[in-house]
Amino acid sequence: MNLSIPMALVWFAAPDPAPSGPRLILLHPVDMAIVAIYFLMVLGIGFYLKRYTKSGEDFFLAGREMTAWVAGLSFISANLGALELMGWAAASYQYGILATHWYWIGAIPAILFLGLVMMPFYYISKTHSVPGYLQLRYGESTRALSAISFAFMTVLMSGINMYAMALVMKVVLGWNIHFSIWVSSLTVAVYVALGGLFSAIFNEVLQFFLIWLGALLIPILGLVETGGWSGLVARIHQNFPQGDYTHLWRDLGHFADNPMGIHWTGIVLGLGWVISFGYWNTDFLVVQRIFAAKDIRAAKMAPIIGSYFKMAVPFIVILPGLLGLGLLPFKLFPERALGLGQHSYNEVLPLMLARYCGPGLLGLGITALIAGFMSGMAGNVSAFATVWTYDLYRPFLRKNASDGHYLSMGRWCTILGVVVSIGTAYLVKQFGSIMDYVQALFSFFIAPLFGTVLLGMMWKRVTAAGGFWGLLAGSVSSVAMFLLVKFDHRMLAYVALSSDAKDMAEDMYRALWSWLICVIVTVAVSYFTKPRPVEELTGLVYGCTELPSEGHLPLWKRPIFWAAISAALFLILQWIFW
Amino acid sequence: MSKDHHMIPVWFFVGVILLIYGLIILGTGIYEFSSPPPTVLASTHPAVWWGALLTVIGGLYVYLFKPKKS
Numbered sequence A: 001m002n003l004s005i006p007m008a009l010v011w012f013a014a015p016d017p018a019p020s021g022p023r024l025i026l027l028h029p030v031d032m033a034i035v036a037i038y039f040l041m042v043l044g045i046g047f048y049l050k051r052y053t054k055s056g057e058d059f060f061l062a063g064r065e066m067t068a069w070v071a072g073l074s075f076i077s078a079n080l081g082a083l084e085l086m087g088w089a090a091a092s093y094q095y096g097i098l099a100t101h102w103y104w105i106g107a108i109p110a111i112l113f114l115g116l117v118m119m120p121f122y123y124i125s126k127t128h129s130v131p132g133y134l135q136l137r138y139g140e141s142t143r144a145l146s147a148i149s150f151a152f153m154t155v156l157m158s159g160i161n162m163y164a165m166a167l168v169m170k171v172v173l174g175w176n177i178h179f180s181i182w183v184s185s186l187t188v189a190v191y192v193a194l195g196g197l198f199s200a201i202f203n204e205v206l207q208f209f210l211i212w213l214g215a216l217l218i219p220i221l222g223l224v225e226t227g228g229w230s231g232l233v234a235r236i237h238q239n240f241p242q243g244d245y246t247h248l249w250r251d252l253g254h255f256a257d258n259p260m261g262i263h264w265t266g267i268v269l270g271l272g273w274v275i276s277f278g279y280w281n282t283d284f285l286v287v288q289r290i291f292a293a294k295d296i297r298a299a300k301m302a303p304i305i306g307s308y309f310k311m312a313v314p315f316i317v318i319l320p321g322l323l324g325l326g327l328l329p330f331k332l333f334p335e336r337a338l339g340l341g342q343h344s345y346n347e348v349l350p351l352m353l354a355r356y357c358g359p360g361l362l363g364l365g366i367t368a369l370i371a372g373f374m375s376g377m378a379g380n381v382s383a384f385a386t387v388w389t390y391d392l393y394r395p396f397l398r399k400n401a402s403d404g405h406y407l408s409m410g411r412w413c414t415i416l417g418v419v420v421s422i423g424t425a426y427l428v429k430q431f432g433s434i435m436d437y438v439q440a441l442f443s444f445f446i447a448p449l450f451g452t453v454l455l456g457m458m459w460k461r462v463t464a465a466g467g468f469w470g471l472l473a474g475s476v477s478s479v480a481m482f483l484l485v486k487f488d489h490r491m492l493a494y495v496a497l498s499s500d501a502k503d504m505a506e507d508m509y510r511a512l513w514s515w516l517i518c519v520i521v522t523v524a525v526s527y528f529t530k531p532r533p534v535e536e537l538t539g540l541v542y543g544c545t546e547l548p549s550e551g552h553l554p555l556w557k558r559p560i561f562w563a564a565i566s567a568a569l570f571l572i573l574q575w576i577f578w
Numbered sequence B: 001m002s003k004d005h006h007m008i009p010v011w012f013f014v015g016v017i018l019l020i021y022g023l024i025i026l027g028t029g030i031y032e033f034s035s036p037p038p039t040v041l042a043s044t045h046p047a048v049w050w051g052a053l054l055t056v057i058g059g060l061y062v063y064l065f066k067p068k069k070s
Helices: A031-052 A057-064 A068-079 A082-102 A108-124 A130-138 A141-174 A178-216 A217-226 A229-239 A264-282 A284-291 A295-313 A314-327 A345-356 A361-397 A402-431 A434-458 A466-486 A489-495 A505-527 A559-577 B010-031 B046-065
Strands: none
Touching: A031 A361, A031 B010, A057 A178, A057 A284, A057 A361, A068 A178, A068 A295, A068 A361, A082 A108, A082 A264, A082 A314, A082 A345, A082 A361, A108 A130, A108 A264, A108 A284, A108 A295, A108 A361, A108 A434, A108 A559, A130 A141, A130 A284, A130 A361, A141 A178, A141 A284, A141 A345, A141 A361, A141 A402, A141 A466, A178 A217, A178 A284, A178 A314, A178 A361, A178 A402, A178 B010, A217 A229, A217 A314, A217 A345, A217 A361, A217 B046, A229 A314, A229 A559, A264 A284, A264 A434, A264 A505, A284 A295, A284 A361, A295 A314, A295 A505, A295 A559, A314 A345, A345 A361, A361 A402, A361 B010, A361 B046, A434 A466, A434 A505, A466 A489, A466 A505, A489 A505, A489 B010, B010 B046
């Protein structure tokens, strides 16, 4: 799952995905050479790391020997997919700086919470995955429910991302859609199958640098052209005098006052609390990177390091969209309303890339987009392989096989995951509207899952039955709310608290209600069922677990110190862009 | 970053690719003095200074993290 997917969905809503005009960017031989070198490098890393991938722990957890920096950069890179770059640049053109909420309040508090509170338990329990933690805390039925949903959704989303990326390559570069799908996905399959999580993490760190260095020139040159931030704001006001595109919080007092159609409660409680904490703390796609940390301090520091980079991502994602508002001599339109020769919101990043980057730099920028896509896909398939092998295959299909057998299963599962993803990509091509439902399916699961994991970690009274029924009730109620609004739009006023609410706002409130329902059902069922003895909860629940002390470390080496600075920076940014 | 095996650090790979890219982009930027691209702010020669930056960062990473002979 990726928090940015809703924005990217507009690609699929188009009645005709063909480009409306000539291709946006023409690559020179030097650009093609840069792209080719990238492919050779990631494959070379995969072949090199195969020799170090000898056990299941190597393949699925990268031997648990990553430093905080490597795990932290990989953690952010797995989330920083190409759709993240393109989708949120488009969103910032459409909604202005409001899109930054998904990077700041929609990420930073949750990431810091992961580092300081959740990670010690994941790490101490020595589990291989988030469903694995649920098994230890609640038993097999909750694990199975969580693992099946996650495996199904991960592989589906991987295919959907793949198709979206191929479509981007077709529209932007004029590349054949089948060529893009097969070459990029098979490359991911080869390097992940060879080196497992080792290879995925190595390449994600590489991709992290390429994404940043490929995309950073746009905001730098853009700010030079506008004469800085104040010049950019002046140009946006000149081009769009009606809307306010440069304030984060000022216009969130009422649903109708801002282009996103959202109220501040939806941003704070729906996004900032439920969706963000659910995604960053329980989605195994990103959390798996931290599981690979070499010790508990590295596991705590990795997300905290990641939080600083996440806070900076709007500079390469949101700012290009705002620069498009201020600098482009023509307006961009939604995909559905595109006329002949017009450009869509989604093309803002490639348009800005083409505006500033000549040969060579253009190749680097395109490599950044491809790297983003591949890091996201590698994250999906490596997480899928782990959850399938450890949480479905081993407990339910073949219990006592050798470690070599599970390693081999992980490798084949990676290939299988990619093949199924390719199939999904073609399925989406045939049935574009499937996207809405798939995205909704993800949101059905992630919000209640956070309730289940949080209660499990914080409260020893929660029982196995409480966890299972709470998770199920949260997911079912989320589906019910989605269908209610789908079939009777008047219900929006109840689900999202206003008939002015847009899709994004509806997602936020639906997540909030499903989380609340999960928590209430979990608590109620737990009071009627017998809790586990406290001694069985050691290493799984606060109050029953002795956490390693950091008192002997100097202040500047303690995770809490760096988390406090990150939190302070986050608050200062809210104040500056209020 | 490996405990008991001599794995080449990931930073070395980062350095290699940045160094290669830096040299290619720097070379392209130098060529563009005689044939500037039709981009905005081409007069600031972004390919030259960005290519130089990548070359320096890449070179530094390669030097600092090059595999040691055991």
